[in-house]
Amino acid sequence: xxxxxxxxxxxxxxxxxxxxxxxxxxxxxxxxxxxxxxxxxxxxxxxxxxxxxxxxxxxxxxxxxxxxxxxxxxxxxxxxxxxxxxxxxxxxxxxxxxxxxxxxxxxxxxxxxxxxxxxxxxxxxxxxxxxxxxxxxxxxxxxxxxxxxxxxxxxxxxxxxxxxxxxxxxxxxxxxxxxxxxxxxxxxxxxxxxxxxxxxxxxxxxxxxxxxxxxxxxxxxxxxxxxxxxxxxxxxxxxxxxxxxxxxxxxxxxxxxxxxxxxxxxxxxxxxxxxxxxxxxxxxxxxxxxxxxxxxxxxxxxxxxxxxxxxxxxxxxxxxxxxxxxxxxxxxxxxxxxxxxxxxxxxxxxxxxxxxxxxxxxxxxxxxxxxxxxxxxxxxxxxxxxxxxxxxxxxxxxxxxxxxxxxxxxxxxxxxxxxxxxxxxxxxxx
Numbered sequence: 001x002x003x004x005x006x007x008x009x010x011x012x013x014x015x016x017x018x019x020x021x022x023x024x025x026x027x028x029x030x031x032x033x034x035x036x037x038x039x040x041x042x043x044x045x046x047x048x049x050x051x052x053x054x055x056x057x058x059x060x061x062x063x064x065x066x067x068x069x070x071x072x073x074x075x076x077x078x079x080x081x082x083x084x085x086x087x088x089x090x091x092x093x094x095x096x097x098x099x100x101x102x103x104x105x106x107x108x109x110x111x112x113x114x115x116x117x118x119x120x121x122x123x124x125x126x127x128x129x130x131x132x133x134x135x136x137x138x139x140x141x142x143x144x145x146x147x148x149x150x151x152x153x154x155x156x157x158x159x160x161x162x163x164x165x166x167x168x169x170x171x172x173x174x175x176x177x178x179x180x181x182x183x184x185x186x187x188x189x190x191x192x193x194x195x196x197x198x199x200x201x202x203x204x205x206x207x208x209x210x211x212x213x214x215x216x217x218x219x220x221x222x223x224x225x226x227x228x229x230x231x232x233x234x235x236x237x238x239x240x241x242x243x244x245x246x247x248x249x250x251x252x253x254x255x256x257x258x259x260x261x262x263x264x265x266x267x268x269x270x271x272x273x274x275x276x277x278x279x280x281x282x283x284x285x286x287x288x289x290x291x292x293x294x295x296x297x298x299x300x301x302x303x304x305x306x307x308x309x310x311x312x313x314x315x316x317x318x319x320x321x322x323x324x325x326x327x328x329x330x331x332x333x334x335x336x337x338x339x340x341x342x343x344x345x346x347x348x349x350x351x352x353x354x355x356x357x358x359x360x361x362x363x364x365x366x367x368x369x370x371x372x373x374x375x376x377x378x379x380x381x382x383x384x385x386x387x388x389x390x391x392x393x394x395x396x397x398x399x400x401x402x403x404x405x406x407x408x409x410x411x412x413x414x415x416x417x418x419x420x421x422x423x424x425x426x427x428x429x430x
Contacts, residue, residue, distance in 0.1 A: 049082065049138060050074050052236055053205040057174045057338045058083065058159070059183055060167040062194050065335060066090050067135075068237060069159045069171035073205055077143035081124075081159055085135040086237070088332040092134045094162035098122035099141060099149045101156070103190065116191030119160040130164055153202035156187070160195070172196035174339050185339070208247075209234040211392040214363055214385045216253050216348045220375050224400040226386060227252035227312045227424070229296055231259055232321075235341050241327050242336065246292050248300045248322035249426050252312040252397050256354040259293040263342040267334025272327045292324050295354045296346075299324070311424055312397040318429040343368050345385070388414045393423035 052070035060066045067085040074080060081097050096119035100106045111121045119125075124141065128134040149155050159171040172186030186196035212231045215222040222228075230250035236243050246259070265288050271281055281290040293299045299322030302308045310319035330336075345364040347354065354360070363372045366383030373381045392414060395401050404422040407413040417423070 049080055052080075052082070053202075054200065054209065055236055055338050056159075056171040056198050057336070058085070058161065058169050058171045059174060060090075060163055060165065060169040062183060064167075065174065065337065066163065066167075066169055068336070068338065070236075071157065071200055073202055074140075077146060079141040079143075079146050080138055081141065081157065082138040083136065083159070083161060084237075085163075086332070086336070089164075090135075091130065091132075091164040092128050092137055092161055093130065093164055094127050095125060095137055095139070096120065096122040096158075096160040097124045097139045097141075098158050099146065099155050100158070101149050101151060105149075106158075107190075112189055112191060114191055116193035117158060117160070117189040117195035117197070119158075119195075122158065122160070150202075154199070155201075156197050156199050158189075158195070158197040170194070170196045172198045174337050208232045208391045209389075211249075211388040211390070212344050212365055212385060213388065213392070213394060214257075214346055215374060215382070216255050216257065216346065216363060216384070217374060218348075218361060218363075218384075220377075222374050222376075222382075222384075223398055224376065224382070224402070225252060225312075225395040225398060226401050227394045227397065228255070229253065229257055229259070229346060230311075230392075230394050231344070232391065232426075233344070235338075237330075237336050240330055242330055242334075242341075243325065243327050244341075245323070245325045248293060248296055249429070250311040250394055250424065251296055251300050251302075252309050254307040254309075256349045256351075257293075257296040258291055258347040258349075258354050258360075259296060259344070260289055260291050260347065261342040261344050262287045262289050263328070264288075264335075267330050267332070268328050269331055270327075270329035272329065273324075290326065292326065293322065296322070297354070309397060311426075311429065312394075314396065314424070321429065340368060345369075382409060391426055393417065393420060393425050395423055399423075 050072040052072045054071050056069045057065045058067040058069055066087040067083065070082040070084065072080040083092060083095055085092060098111065106112050111118055124139045161169045163169055172183050174183055183196050187198060189195040189197060210233045212233065213226040214229045215224065215226055216228040227250050232247040232249050234245050265283060265286060268288060271288065271290060280294065281288050297308050300310050300319055302310050303317050303319045305313050305316045343364065345362050347360045347362050349360045351358050363384040365385040365387050366372060367387050372384040374384055375381050395404055399422045401408045404417055404419045405413050406418050407416045
């Protein structure tokens with residue numbers, strides 16, 4: 001029997017996950033002092049900042065998450081990079097930030113040496129006194145500089161900080177490790193040091209960090225269209241609040257499901273539902289298990305399609321996405337990894353009615369858990385649950401995923417859409 005697995009290649013979020021336009025604003029009062037080698041000092045008192053499109057972990061000493069870097073786009077096309085320190089008794093002493101189109105360009109600008117990236121040569125920087133105990137700072141990069149360093153909205157971002165602990169910190173994609181966290185999945189600058197960077201595309205302001213998709217039958221019998229349940233997700237940590245938003249965007253199964261997340265209890269002081277005020281959750285000692293949707297059929301009701309299916313046929317009207325938002329109230333003990341903020345999974349009810357339909361079983365996302373697979377008629381083994389960076393066009397009902405995505409399940413398979421006519425475009429429902 002051949003075994004085929006997916007590898008998680010996440011070039012997005014973080015978390016995590018944004019459901020509203022990145023041009024919407026939240027009412028934080030932020031003092032922003034931007035020092036540019038290309039421009040004079042610009043002192044701004046901003047009444048508000050655009051809502052972040054993505055959030056990356058800020059990692060000190062290669063293994064300790066000390067905060068985040070938020071990326072947002074303003075209404076005039078300017079780029080906002082906001083450093084937020086969340087680890088207690090840690091403060092910013094220096095920040096260095098820059099954007100670029102290619103590594104070759106960055107080398108040509110002499111911002112990379114044999115030792116790696118050279119933060120002192122980055123275009124944007126500032127220093128702070130230890131007495132100021134600075135924990136948040138925003139760099140504003142003008143549209144003109146963004147346009148010089150982006151192709152079709154795509155660019156790379158380097159964000160470095162010197163901390164009051166004496167450590168250096170870089171922002172990038174992280175993963176769990178025996179030492180706490182690791183930047184081994186991040187883009188590495190060439191050279192001897194551990195400097196890293198991350199990519200960004202203005203299309204990420206569409207409001208989705210991840211899409212989760214499932215084939216919901218155990219062991220065998222699936223049609224391989226990965227639309228039995230499709231859930232878009234985003235997340236954003238601001239201060240002591242972590243806001244998580246989920247959208248059920250497609251249901252191609254007769255089975256009903258509960259959609260849940262598992263997250264470590266440490267540092268969580270409250271779990272609130274934006275609609276009811278109190279979310280439904282249980283605990284197994286170490287983790288909270290939070291039920292986001294108690295019935296996916298109820299959360300996203302069909303509109304004429306058979307078997308309560310929704311948004312998997314082109315001949316039926318689009319069904320509005322089922323939306324749920326929860327807020328985790330957290331303290332300084334909470335550790336937030338934007339690449340793996342929680343473990344999503346579904347409870348499948350073959351009787352067709354959750355949560356009262358008798359026996360059920362759970363299916364996770366394989367890239368997070370290494371568990372839950374099914375076997376095709378040809379003997380290949382595939383994951384039940386997959387994760388896709390950002391928004392995704394899912395296969396139509398009964399269309400095997402290899403039709404529109406012939407490289408599935410190889411690395412970065414979702415980036416190779418060969419036949420869009422075999423897929424459902426979520427923008428059709430907007």
